Amino acid sequence: AQSVTQPDIHITVSEGASLELRCNYSYGATPYLFWYVQSPGQGLQLLLKYFSGDTLVQGIKGFEAEFKRSQSSFNLRKPSVHWSDAAEYFCAVVLLSGNTPLVFGKGTRLSVIA
């Protein structure tokens, strides 16, 4: 069964510092990969997605992610973190066969300090 691993439960970064959130997936083929962000008590907002093609994808709010097939990874990055980026971040995958449910990682909580 496919699975998603986010090794870091909680990360704290200083405002203005760079950020990298890790995501590894376990699946025989390349799945569709997503990053979602969730503010406390709020819904899930799609940050970016990877289906095929260029392995570096750009998303909203200045985020980007790089797909590395050799490492089965899809890490999320941001060059300069803002205090408003503090939230829970979920990596998710879906089977290539289409309308199948998302499988989420456990999430990484990002705290931003001044």
Next chain:
Amino acid sequence: AAGVIQSPRHLIKEKRETATLKCYPIPRHDTVYWYQQGPGQDPQFLISFYEKMQSDKGSIPDRFSAQQFSDYHSELNMSSLELGDSALYFCASSLAGGNYEQYFGPGTRLTVT
């Protein structure tokens, strides 16, 4: 742009009561998914519907049932509520044959006392 609508946003029920959650997908989306997110947990898939037929089933308790109606809205019916059912329930919609993006609603927070 229209988004996924869920109602109610908050719901408080007592143990053994029933609850009905509603989801209105983005117009022209034909697939609806239900997810349950417990406190501090990741969202877990419950059930999905495509063109009014159940397409996938996840960890949905037998006490729960759901359906998708002719106008594509969906309802999640929960009976004999337990304390452990307290969670945030998300609905997401997508367009089959599209880019597999699922768009999430704001969620319904269910509290069982």
